[in-house]
Amino acid sequence: MKKILILIAAVIITSCSDNLEGLNKNIKDPSAVPGESLFTGAQKNLVDQIVDLNVNNNNTKLWSQYLQETTYTDESNYDQVTRTIPGTQWSVLYKDVLKDLDEAAKVIEATTYPLASDAELKSNKLQVIEILKVYTYSILVETFGDVPYSESLDIDNLLPKYDNGLTVYKDLVTRLTAAISALDTSKGSFDTADNIYAGDVTSWKKFAASLKLRMGILLSDVDNAFAKSTVESAVATGVFTSNADNANFKYLPADPNTHPVHANLVLSGRHDFVAAETIVEIMQPRSYEYLEDTNEDGTIDSKDDKTVVPGSVTVTDPRMKYFFSDNYDADKTVSQTVYLGGIIGSTSSFASHTQVSAKVEAADAPGVILDYAEVEFLLAEASARTFSVGGTTASHYNTAIEASILNWGGTAAEATTYLAQPTVSYLTAIATSTAAMPWKEVIGTQKWLALYNRGFEAWTSIRLLDFPEMKTPSDALSGYPNKYTYPVIEQTLNRANYTSASAAIGSDTAEQKLFWDKN
Secondary structure: OHHHHHHHHHHHHHHHHHHHHHOOOOOOOOOOOOOHHHHHHHHHHHHHHHHHHOOOOOOHHHHHOEEEOOOOOHHHHHHOOOOOOOHHHHHHHHHHHHHHHHHHHHHHHHOOOOOHHHOOOHHHHHHHHHHHHHHHHHHHHHHOEEEEEOOOOOOOOOOOOEHHHHHHHHHHHHHHHHHHHHHHOOOOOOHHHOOOOOHHHHHOOOOOOOHHHHHHHHHHOOOOOHHHHHHHHHHHHHHOOOOOOEEEEEOOOOOOOOOHHHHHHHHHOOOOOEEHHHHHHHOEEEEEEEEEOOOOOOOOHHHHHHHEEEOOOOOOOOOOOHHEEEEOOOOOOOOOOOOOOOOOOOOOOOOOOOEEOOOOOOOOOOEEEEEHHHHHHHHHHHOOOOOOOOOOOHHHHHHHHHHHHHOOOOOOHHHHHHHHOOOHHHHHHHHHHHOOHHHHHHHHHHHHHHHOHHHHHHHHHHHHHHHOEEEEOOOOOOOOOOOOOOHHHHHOOOHHHHHHHHHOOOOOOOOOOOOOOOO
């Protein structure tokens, strides 16, 4: 009898043990994440980082002097250290984008799809992932110079070496060319898991060719022959031909999937940014003077209390009303809409300066990573460099400006009027330019305007073409930033490779020009 009781007890204990182990299993969440879901998350993380305005994440809209901070001016004065912005760029692009894209590719490659219609999409999915990986690596190289590449995604290697930036960039062009060739435009890819092109492979092929064009142009001053062949090959493949091709990530009207700028400017309830004086003065030429309000004791009030000479303000760029909202104090005497930009690097009253428009801060504003206007400006640059891309420099320049105006909501008539202005008309502007290379000034200035609200690419264009000239901030901590300095965590944990990379590029300082920035 005693043996029977012991046996029953043993069975009960074993049964309870099995039940307890079962309780430790998570039956609500999947044990593996589909590759398509990883792709969607990586795509959003990528676009969020590129279009963000949060000073902890991305300062390029400040460095491109589209905007000025109102109260906390560190980032406008080129402070990269206090908020460790380079570390955020590095972490997001490597960990939250590249690693997830890499894992998405592995999962999709290993997945056996039961439906033939799903199975035949596998190859295109892998090529779209590859295109976004190339895009992401290109941003890293354009930001830092030499970066981990060949050893970057090996989770067992905590101390990856840095690869030569030019070598990496050329290899990325090779990878992009292979991905373009492997795309099958007769089939789809990610469908609704893709928030840019909804899986349309023809659009991804145009995007890849346009990205190849952009990457080729960037190498023009360091390896002209390679740049020429890259650009001409991209154009032969087929780049963007209208605003319908724009690579726009689709954000939603409700939190948490709104545009990051909406989160920064609206949901935050903060008033941290106003228009920068640089863009206001270029779009609204200073052919006028502000009259100072003079106090009874003869002193002069601050800039915020200036009065505008009636009838003296001329707004020549039709995009101004789409970029910014007039917010000049109601008690000031004005004869028409007035835009006032904040002084670069200085505190600027939110109430007394121009703010961004409702269009810019909309919750569902598109997250743009490449558009038709930029492509046409790149073709204008290519033509000016005597690459064979068809058309003329002036024709591509004109098309680019019109595309930008139309994309922001303007009309063809407004574009025609704007292009007729002596300061805008390509041949007239070239003839009156005093720059050593007039085309760089003329194209560079108008391209910068077309890239408004696209801080990263505007910053890259400024560094490549050296126009328009940026103002010196009032309390600048460095010269104009030509690169992000390497993250502090790399300096600490991966010091040997960091030291070698810093020496290879010249120095790890903000002013250090990268390999492609020769002039």
